[in-house]
Amino acid sequence: MVDFDNIKIKDQLGRPEDMGLLVKRKEETIIIEEGPIKISTSTIGHSFILGHSTNGKLGSPYLGVDGQQIVLGEAGRVTIVGFIGNPGQVFKDYFYNTYFEDTSVTTADWGDTYGELDMTVGEIAQSLSISKNELYITKAILNATFSVGDSSDVTIQMTSNGGSNWETVTIGTEYSFTNVGLDLKFKITASDTCTITYINVIYS
Amino acid sequence: MVMLLVGLNRIRDLHSTDLNKGWLGSDGTAVSESQTGLITGIAATKLTVTVTQADRTNTINYTCPSTVSVGSTFREFAVIKDGTVEYNRVVFTSYAHTANDDVIIRQTFYYKNP
Numbered sequence: 001m002v003d004f005d006n007i008k009i010k011d012q013l014g015r016p017e018d019m020g021l022l023v024k025r026k027e028e029t030i031i032i033e034e035g036p037i038k039i040s041t042s043t044i045g046h047s048f049i050l051g052h053s054t055n056g057k058l059g060s061p062y063l064g065v066d067g068q069q070i071v072l073g074e075a076g077r078v079t080i081v082g083f084i085g086n087p088g089q090v091f092k093d094y095f096y097n098t099y100f101e102d103t104s105v106t107t108a109d110w111g112d113t114y115g116e117l118d119m120t121v122g123e124i125a126q127s128l129s130i131s132k133n134e135l136y137i138t139k140a141i142l143n144a145t146f147s148v149g150d151s152s153d154v155t156i157q158m159t160s161n162g163g164s165n166w167e168t169v170t171i172g173t174e175y176s177f178t179n180v181g182l183d184l185k186f187k188i189t190a191s192d193t194c195t196i197t198y199i200n201v202i203y204s
Numbered sequence: 205m206v207m208l209l210v211g212l213n214r215i216r217d218l219h220s221t222d223l224n225k226g227w228l229g230s231d232g233t234a235v236s237e238s239q240t241g242l243i244t245g246i247a248a249t250k251l252t253v254t255v256t257q258a259d260r261t262n263t264i265n266y267t268c269p270s271t272v273s274v275g276s277t278f279r280e281f282a283v284i285k286d287g288t289v290e291y292n293r294v295v296f297t298s299y300a301h302t303a304n305d306d307v308i309i310r311q312t313f314y315y316k317n318p
Contacts (some may be wrong), residue, residue, distance in 0.1 A: 030215060032205055035312030037281070037294050041305040044270050052271065052303065079308070083296045094314065096261050114259060133297045141241075 016032055032095065036091060037128070038062070039083040045076030084132040091130040091184075091201040102126040115197055116147070119190035129162065131184040131203060136160075141174045141204040149194025157187045158201075176196075207317050212260050216240035216315045219262060222285040226253045226266030226309060232295055241290030242282050248273045250286065260315050268307040276301050283311055 049055045086092070095117050101110040103124040109118040117125055131137060137160040139200055144151065157166040161181025169175040184203055188196070228248045231243030239260070249268050256263040263282050278299045282290040301307060 029318055030212065031314070031316050031318060032215075032219070033314040033316065034292055035314055037312075038297055038310045039299070040308045040309055040310075041283075041299070043305045044303075049271065054304075061233075082299060085294065085296060092314075094260075094316070096258055096314070097263075099310070099312070131290070151265075 020173045032088045033092070036084060036086050038081060038099075040079050042077050042079040043076065047077065054179075081129060081132060082114075083134065084129050085134045086131060087198045089131070089134070089203050093127075093130075093192070093199045094186075095197065100127045100130055100135065102128045102185075105187075106140065117196040119188070119195070120193050121190060123190045125188060125190075126183050127186040129183050129185055129189070130201060132162075133182050134179055135204075136182060137177065137184050137203050138180050139174055139176050140169070140201055142169060142199065142201050143172055145197050145198040147195045147197045149192055153190060153192035153194040154196075155191065157189075159183070159185050162169075206259045209259060210317045212317070215259070216257065216260065216262055216313075219313065219315070220255045220257065221232075223255055223262060223264055223283050223285050223313075224252060224287070225250055225286045226311075227251075227266065227282050227284055227290070228268060228273070228276075228278045228307070229280040229282070232298065235293050235295055239293055241284070242280050244280075245282075246273050246276055246278075249276075250279075253283070262313045263313075264280060264309075264311045266309040266311075268301070268309075269301075270303050270306050273301055278307065281309055281311075305309055 044055055047055055094112045095115050098111045105124060108123040108125040110125055112118065119125060140158055142156055142158065151171040156169050156171055158169050158175065159166050160177040161179050162183030163185060165179035166187060169176060186201060221314045222315065227242055229242035229245040232275050233243050249272060252264065253264045253266045256265060277297060278301060281296065283292055284290045299307065
């Protein structure tokens with residue numbers, strides 16, 4: 001018997017696969033994800049604080065013992081970022097907000113369109129610290145998802161020491177830093193029009 | 205099939221009603237899913253948070269003022285529904301709290317399709 005005959009016999013007997021239409025269901029999942037945590041300290045400056053040993057005294061001629069408080073308020077406060085950490089040491093940015101945009105350097109459109117980093121030729125997208133005082137960062141991998149263009153349209157640099165040394169990396173490839181530190185950032189420079197919808201940085 | 209944005213934002217809203225306080229503690233033990241909350245929470249630091257929302261996002265904003273728990277050393281933080289559940293636990297670099305500064309914490313949660 002040839003295979004053709006076998007098939008004809010199977011058709012007469014009925015094939016198991018004809019007994020019903022099997023639908024492979026895709027599991028529907030919702031991800032609730034813990035994002036980055038940022039811890040800062042903010043000095044009290046010239047704030048008048050009732051009961052405070054220094055800033056709670058009614059002085060003369062001004063409110064506040066240090067002599068510079070002339071209004072009830074928060075003048076002279078200095079905010080310092082002390083810690084930034086990520087679950088599993090994986091930073092993720094979906095560009096839903098501008099929390100990690102370094103606005104002093106970035107010329108690209110970071111989150112102007114919700115969920116997008118839009119770049120044209122020559123534009124730069126530089127992050128603030130994405131990990132700080134969490135651990136000494138010796139290695140990192142940056143991955144990016146593009147909705148327009150691809151990885152050939154950008155140059156990526158990263159720094160482990162807060163920007164003292166920027167080192168060029170390749171998307172999706174683990175990079176070992178020459179200059180190691182406690183303050184991780186990334187910088188993207190576009191050589192063509194592109195849109196990034198997601199970035200993650202895995203570091204150790 | 206996909207979870208619609210309106211559905212994801214509804215889940216975000218339901219969760220946000222549970223995120224009413226932040227809490228600092230002093231234990232730096234590494235985090236583990238099996239933990240039930242802070243190892244050593246400092247009662248005075250259990251304070252009301254504000255929640256900022258965007259599509260698919262809840263951002264928790266917490267401040268421990270300069271007048272609260274002065275002299276404590278902070279190592280851990282949790283976002284909680286007071287009296288019910290502690291949703292997460294974060295361990296960070298040791299910080300000795302003084303009367304000269306506030307501690308400000310921002311924590312984000314995302315609600316999204318795979």
